[in-house]
Amino acid sequence: MKVRTRFAPSPTGFIHLGNIRSALYPWAFARSQGGTFILRIEDTDLERSSQEAVDVILEGMKWLGLDPDEGPFYQMQRMERYRAVVQEMQDKGLVYPCYMSVAELDALREKQMAAKQKPRYDGTWRPEPGKTLPPVPEGVQPVLRFKNPIGGVVAWDDKVKGRIEIANDELDDLVIARPDGTPTYNFCVVVDDIDMQITHVIRGDDHVNNTPRQINIFRALGYEPPVFAHLPTVLNEQGEKMSKRNGAKPVTGYRDEGYLADAVVNYLARLGWSHGDDEIFSREQFLQWFNLDHLGKSAAQFDDAKLRWVNSQHMKAMDDAALAQLVEPLLRQRGVEPDARLPVICGLVKDRCDTLLVLADWAQRFYADVTPNADEAAKHITDGVRPAISMLAKTLETNEWTKEAIGEAIKDVLRATGLKMPQLAMPVRVLVMGTAQTPSLDAVLAASRREVVVERLRKA
Template structure:
């Protein structure tokens, strides 16, 4: 049996981390089993779906390196297929027309809810006579198609949550096709998964309540039933629904925040799955080799943005400078850097990458090397650029100005020699010098920093703070 899995997003908004994780787990499962990963767009609701969102989904998957083997297939182009199967269910008396106005049923549901009663559709249209149906049809009364729940218990073994049972009285006769002719999610997904020969349905745990309904539909249509695996929720550190205040952004917002796709994928892979041991940094190849549904947790996963930043910093640290070069350029432009020399920038990247949690931080850290304008931290200026420090910087200026070999090694030698002459600690020169040159009190190694800033810029900046 060839493993066939799918991801089936609705193009109705931004791409969130839950969708990317679901897509990733399906992709890893397919690649691990040398199977097929299918992309389907569930765009049956024209009022909520948009081409812009569809494009964002495709671009988003490409951005994070999740490629698909078949598709994208669009449900909006498959309505005739759903209608064919709906007609078959009607002909076999496994479904029936429902003429009840949706507004009336919703009002009944609200009343029951206010009285703390469970409301389920009472099949009032199931036993309409042919004459009654003809009369309603003659009056152009809108009608939906409902599935007739058979009197049997549904039992299935979820690959993550174990055995789940549902009694027939707990499932109402649900709508298959709305009065406007559009198929509902539960109907379209079963038809598509069956025709696309999906072997494993791996999706969010929110869909676990739909599974008994879908299994009954598979049986009614004579389709083989796939295996189901429902992934745990992703919650914030406070155990509440994930939101922006927890650092949960849309996929492209992570890109704008300077998070590398490889780091994001690694982070999301571990939100619910573990490869065993204490490894946290994994290549795609390692994830594919190790991935199994048996190691996916039942318990909810906790989203920790600081952990994501740490993981991102590890990837940045281990990326070669030439790989980071093209990635950081858009962020340099954001901070006003339009021109730079490639070789010079590669050296800067090599220096600052070990202290950068994101590409945004890398660009900001690189700015003093490349721009005439820098922003000074007021607290750092107040703390380190005292009158004594400014007098010492005047002497350092003179020593640097006289240097012909403006290398990190020579710069360190000159600064330490001056500190000895002044009978002060080297740090009493290092900190004021760093603030004067970069505007910050912390940063990459100072002497390599001075070398890459260059003699001309160094002297110009020191001159601002000479006593």
């Protein structure tokens, strides 16, 4: 059996990290098993669905490298297929028209709740042998309800939650088509999963209550249901369910804030799955290790500081030239024109950065004017050190422009003036980079342009 998984988001809000994890795991499982990953947009909620939300789904998945093998398929474009299956179910007596109005249904539920019963449809219009149905009201378009099995249980072995059993008597007869004939969510999902030959449904545990209903529809249509794995919720930093309402940002927001796609994939993978104590791993390692047996059973909590740390580790490990390719457009957006030095600069300062934006801030110091930090300038650029700075500036005018030669020039000035390294290095850093906290001074100067360094030192 070839593995076929799917991600089926509803474009009713901007997709956030908690949502996209439900794409990551089915994608990873399909990739790890040599299977097929399908993208399906469940856009039947016409009032709340938007093209803008669809675009964020597509952009976010493309940025993260979660490319589908098939799709995107749109449910609204499959309406004829759903109606054909509804007709098939009618022909087989699997569904029946129900004329109970919304007001009648509400009254029934209130009565049940007052009697401390579970609110549910009571089967008034369900045809049974020997049962007399109420007279059909005039001018009322019925909904179509699925004849849920009576008695017995619906059971499945969930890959996350273990064995789950629900009594059929707990389930009422599900509406599968509205009065205007449009099919409902739980019905469309089953038809899609059958047609797309989905073998594994990996989704959030907010769908657990839908699963027994969907399993019964699968079997009524003559198909065995797929394997289910229901993922625990992702919580925000306040311990609430991650959602747009609770401040979750669109996935594309992390791209715009300078996070690496591989780092976000690494971080998301660990929000509900583990491989021993491994915290930092490549995409290739993730796909090599991933399976459904090590999915976590408890809710995972998002931690912005941890994400930044994971991102910093990926930046440190990244090839300098590849990093420069990502930083270059950020500099150009700021009106800065980078040159061939950029990979060297990225390699020099990447250990100090946790996002590409921070790295771009550092790189910009090598290309654009800097304003020395006022407090650090007052502390380090003193009358006692100005002659040494001037001497260094003069030496660097003609010095060979290599890290080693610059290092020797600095030592010559220290020997000539009797100063200690920090007494000279700190003010030079402030003047050249705007801050006293930089990587090795000789390396910083070598990565800078000679004329810029000399000009900035003369400002002392």
